[in-house]
Amino acid sequence: MAPPPSDPTSLASAAKPLLRVLRGERLDPPPVWMMRQAGRYLPEYRALRADKGGFLDMVYDPAAAAEITLQPLRRFPLDAAILFSDILIVPHALGQQLSFVAGEGPRLAPPLKDASLDGFQPAPERFQAIYETVRQVRAALDPATTFLGFAGSPWTVATYMVAGQGSRDQEEARSLAYRDPARFAAIIAAIEQATVDYLAGQVAAGVDAVQLFDSWSGSLSPLQFEQWVIAPTARIVAAVRERCPGTPIIGFPKGAGGKLPAYARETGVDALGLDETVDPRWADAALPPGLPVQGNLDPLALIAGGEPLERAVRFVLDALKDRPHIFNLGHGIQQFTPIAHVEQLFALLGNAA
Numbered sequence: 001m002a003p004p005p006s007d008p009t010s011l012a013s014a015a016k017p018l019l020r021v022l023r024g025e026r027l028d029p030p031p032v033w034m035m036r037q038a039g040r041y042l043p044e045y046r047a048l049r050a051d052k053g054g055f056l057d058m059v060y061d062p063a064a065a066a067e068i069t070l071q072p073l074r075r076f077p078l079d080a081a082i083l084f085s086d087i088l089i090v091p092h093a094l095g096q097q098l099s100f101v102a103g104e105g106p107r108l109a110p111p112l113k114d115a116s117l118d119g120f121q122p123a124p125e126r127f128q129a130i131y132e133t134v135r136q137v138r139a140a141l142d143p144a145t146t147f148l149g150f151a152g153s154p155w156t157v158a159t160y161m162v163a164g165q166g167s168r169d170q171e172e173a174r175s176l177a178y179r180d181p182a183r184f185a186a187i188i189a190a191i192e193q194a195t196v197d198y199l200a201g202q203v204a205a206g207v208d209a210v211q212l213f214d215s216w217s218g219s220l221s222p223l224q225f226e227q228w229v230i231a232p233t234a235r236i237v238a239a240v241r242e243r244c245p246g247t248p249i250i251g252f253p254k255g256a257g258g259k260l261p262a263y264a265r266e267t268g269v270d271a272l273g274l275d276e277t278v279d280p281r282w283a284d285a286a287l288p289p290g291l292p293v294q295g296n297l298d299p300l301a302l303i304a305g306g307e308p309l310e311r312a313v314r315f316v317l318d319a320l321k322d323r324p325h326i327f328n329l330g331h332g333i334q335q336f337t338p339i340a341h342v343e344q345l346f347a348l349l350g351n352a353a
Contacts (some may be wrong), residue, residue, distance in 0.1 A: 001003070001280050002277060003118055004123055011047060015143060015144055015145055016079075016143075016145065016208065017031040017144070017146075017250065018031040018033070018079040018080045018209075018245075018326060019146050019148040019208055019209065021271075021290055021292050021324045021325065021326050022146075022209055022248035022250070022270055022271050022324075022326070023248065023270075023326060024288075024292060024324055026291060026322075026323065026324050027199070027324075029317075029327075029348050029349050029350065030259070030317070030320075030325040030327045030349075031079035031080070031123065031146075031326055031327070031328055032078060032079055032327040032328065032346070032349055033078050033079055033080035033081075033082060033146075033148070033175040034072075034324070034332075034333050034342075035080065035082075035328060035329050035332040035333065036074050036138070036229075036326060036332030036333045037076075037082065037086045037328050037333060038068045038069055038070075038071055038082070039068075039332075039333065039335075041333055041334065041337045041339070041342075042071055042072065042339075043335065044071050044349075045068055045071060048064060048067065048068065048132070051270075052064050054100060055086070055100045056086075056098065056099070057102060057132075058084070059084070059085055059086055059089070059129075059321045060129045060225070061129070062129055062132040062133040062135075062136055063136065065083075065084045065085065065129075065130075066084075066133050066136035066137045066140065067135040067334075068084040068339060069081050069083055069084040069133070069137045070137060070140060070141075073141075073145065073341075076341070076342060076343070076346055077350075078145070079144075079145065079146060079326075079347055080145060080146040080147070080148050081141055081145055081146075081147050081148065082148040082149075082150065082211075083130070083133065083134060083137070083147075083148065083149050083150060083202065083207065084133070085130055085158060085174075086106075086131070087104050087150075087152025087156065087213055087215075088108065088152070088157070088160060088315070089110055089127070089130060089198070090152060090157055090194050090195055090198060091160065091161045092123070092126055092149060092189075093122065093123055093124050093126045093127055093198070094117070094120055094122055094123075094126055094161075094190060094191070094194055095117075095120030095121045095122045095123055096108045096109065096110075096120060096161060097110075099108045099119070104165075105165065105166050105326075106160060106165060106166065106175070107164060107165050108160055108161055108165065109164060110162050110164070110186060111161070111162060111163055111164030111165075111172075111297065112158075112162045112164075112176075113162050113163065113164070113172050114174060115192055115270075117187060118184065124194075126198070127197075127198055130201075130202070131201050131205040132150065132205075132223075132241070134147075134202055134206045134207055135137070135205050137301065138204070138206030139227075140196065140207070140247045142349060146209060147206060147207045147208045147209075148207060148208070148209055148210065148211055148212075148250075149199060149202035149203065149209070149210045149298060150210055150211040150213060151195045151198055151199050151210070151212060151213070152212070152214070152215070153195075153212045153213060153214035153215050153217070153229065153232065153233055153236075153251075153253070154188045154191040154192050154195065154214045154228070154232040154233075154236075154334055155173075155188070155214055155216065155217060155220070155229050155232065156213065156217070157188050157191050157195075157227045158173055158184070158188055158228075159172075159216050159219075161191075162176055162184075162187070163185060165290070169219060170216050173236040174219065174220070174224065174289045177224060177227075177228060179318060183304035184228075186295050188228060188232050189234075190337045192232050192235055192236055192239075193276065194210075195236055195238055196239040196240055199236075199240050200243045200244055200251035202242060203240075203244040203247050204244075205217040205293060206245075208247070209247060209248040209249070209250065209270075210240070210247065210248075210249055210300045211249075211250040211251075211252055211253050211273070212233060212236065212249065212250070212251050212252065212269075213254075214229055214251070214253040214254060214256075215231070215254050216255070217229045217253035217254060217255055217256050217259075218254060218255015218257065219257060222259065223267060225256070225259050226262075228255070229259075230262065230263055230265065230266045230267055233251060233253075233263070233267040233269070234266055234268055236266045237249050237251075237267055237268045237269055238268065242259060242270075248270040248271065249269050249270050249271075250269060250270065250271045250272070250273055250294060251263065251264075251267055251269035251271070251272055251273065252272075252273030252275075252294075253273075254273075254275045254331065255275060255277070257277070257278065260272065260274075260278065260283065260286070261286050261287055261288075262285065264287050264288055264291055265288060271292035271293065271294055271324075271326070272290065272291060272292070272293050272294065273293075273294040273295055273296075273328065274293055274294065274295035274296035274329025274330065275295065275296060275299040275330040275331055276295070276296050276297065276299065276329070276331060277330070278296055278330070279297070279319075280293075280295070280296055280315070280316055280319035280320050281319045283296075283319075283320075284320055284322070284323055285318055289298070290323070290324065291323070291324075292323070292324035292325065292326065293320060293323060293324070293325055294325070294326040294327075295327075295328050295329070295330050296316060296327075296328070296329070296330040297312055297313060297316055297327070297328070297329050297330060297345075298312060298329075298330055299329050299330065299332065299333055299334050299337070300331065300334070301329055302329065302334075302337050302345060303334060303336065303337050303338070303339050303341065304341075304352075305338060305340070305341035305344055307342075309341060309344060309345065309348070310348055312345075313345065313349065314348075315350045325347060
């Protein structure tokens, strides 16, 4: 149903192409944004980071984080801004110590394989700087641009909390889930509640829609996937929907493969992100009719540029031509992606109309 003309908030939302697709409309050409679109491939980001120092220093500096969020929109005709932050802000707010080691990634202490949540001192005030970033971006954003917030899904966040760092196979978290499911469920529950609060706070501060990143969902067996990916995500979706009616939620379970149809049906997400390993033709046939999808250009095709990029873009567009579609990468844009190739991407998408 169309929003009443007298409602300025609804009118503003109706003018945002990406929000229209999230609500089930098919647009040609599709709206576009890129995961990690604010980041290391941009020289202006690298300059700001050199000036500001560490990654967390920027995340918790609202002026810096707002500037980083807005940087890619000054270069490219993106239909969305995505909040510059990190999925590990939630464990930091739960009381786990967080740091980033140059060249090695995040470290959380103490790891929950050796410690208990009961020993943590929750610090929900750490969310406040993120909400201030949202307010600053909202004030500066073009009215036609959708503003996306995000959080990590409980399974992926738990893998970092248990191991104290990232890992290739998430063995520590998977083992704990088998060995002591009650203890692992308590970790998941704590992440769930904090995530609902965090996403609702982002919406209250000004984001239009949110995405749940489950970067490590592909490491789970089918039964574990049901228990630790689908069920917690469904609870978060229901809770956010209750607290923030009308806010679209995108689910991105990277590596889920053949489990994607069950995820789409059972979580209740409004749209589904596809990683680069998913055949979009299969996804179009297998997913619920009319469900908006997002993706799924291989980030390496963007690095390659030229004819390989043109062919890859056309393949995705053709495969999803009959479904509400947000064009995106299948994962985050990589550090050494040439700016000229991103410009080529937007030229191709414009020519596809």
